[in-house]
Amino acid sequence: DAKTTQPNSMESNEEEPVHLPCNHSTISGTDYIHWYRQLPSQGPEYVIHGLTSNVNNRMASLAIAEDRKSSTLILHRATLRDAAVYYCILKSGGYQKVTFGTGTKLQVIP
Amino acid sequence: DAGVIQSPRHEVTEMGQEVTLRCKPISGHDYLFWYRQTMMRGLELLIYFNNNVPIDDSGMPEDRFSAKMPNASFSTLKIQPSEPRDSAVYFCASSQFRDTLSEQYFGPGTRLTVT
Numbered sequence: 001d002a003k004t005t006q007p008n009s010m011e012s013n014e015e016e017p018v019h020l021p022c023n024h025s026t027i028s029g030t031d032y033i034h035w036y037r038q039l040p041s042q043g044p045e046y047v048i049h050g051l052t053s054n055v056n057n058r059m060a061s062l063a064i065a066e067d068r069k070s071s072t073l074i075l076h077r078a079t080l081r082d083a084a085v086y087y088c089i090l091k092s093g094g095y096q097k098v099t100f101g102t103g104t105k106l107q108v109i110p
Numbered sequence: 111d112a113g114v115i116q117s118p119r120h121e122v123t124e125m126g127q128e129v130t131l132r133c134k135p136i137s138g139h140d141y142l143f144w145y146r147q148t149m150m151r152g153l154e155l156l157i158y159f160n161n162n163v164p165i166d167d168s169g170m171p172e173d174r175f176s177a178k179m180p181n182a183s184f185s186t187l188k189i190q191p192s193e194p195r196d197s198a199v200y201f202c203a204s205s206q207f208r209d210t211l212s213e214q215y216f217g218p219g220t221r222l223t224v225t
Contacts, residue, residue, distance in 0.1 A: 034213075036214075038153075042216075042218065042219075043114075043201045043203065043216025043217055043218060043219055044153070044201075044203075044214075044216050045215075045216065046213035046214065046215075049211060049213075087153075096141050096158065096160070096165075096205065096207070096212060097155065097158065097166060098155070098214070099155070100145075100152060100153040100154075100155075101152070102152055103152075
């Protein structure tokens with residue numbers, strides 16, 4: 001599986017934007033970039049995914065570099081409820097298996 | 111929909127005992143996954159099923175672990191005999207194949223403690 005690299009932890013002030021980076025230099029042309037997050041004491045939940053173009057949904061935005069070797073998950077206004085571990089995952093189109101790395105633990109400071 | 115349902119939520123057992131974890135996936139989902147999460151190893155995929163058939167069990171740690179999916183609405187993960195190193199949170203997830211997306215929906219997990 002292609003590997004992703006994320007910082008172990010990040011901090012953000014409440015109500016400010018957060019940019020969570022992910023490096024995936026060995027990404028293949030068929031790999032989609034997926035983001036999940038895991039709130040404390042819960043199972044992971046899907047956040048967003050994309051292939052080449054930037055994507056927006058109600059939870060977040062995903063900015064993908066032109067060479068696709070990196071991406072950034074953007075939370076536009078961090079709230080205390082956004083404190084979680086964020087996982088960046090590569091997933092081939094029709095393939096169901098995903099591998100979770102260590103993720104980035106986001107701390108939101110009031 | 112109630113989401114993915116797991117039972118029990120907490121299980122404490124003694125070493126050597128048999129443990130059975132249960133999962134009910136979201137109705138209509140054709141994939142079911144079992145994961146294990148520990149501080150040391152993070153979130154690991156143990157096995158996954160498609161239409162009740164095991165597809166990849168390469169993550170099952172050893173013969174003490176077994177998983178079944180007798181029908182589309184029920185799966186079990188069994189550990190026999192259990193050992194202290196099996197203590198972890200076990201998550202079940204389900205998904206519906208949709209080409210590029212197929213997001214997985216996770217249950218609340220079962221926290222297993224083996225003493």
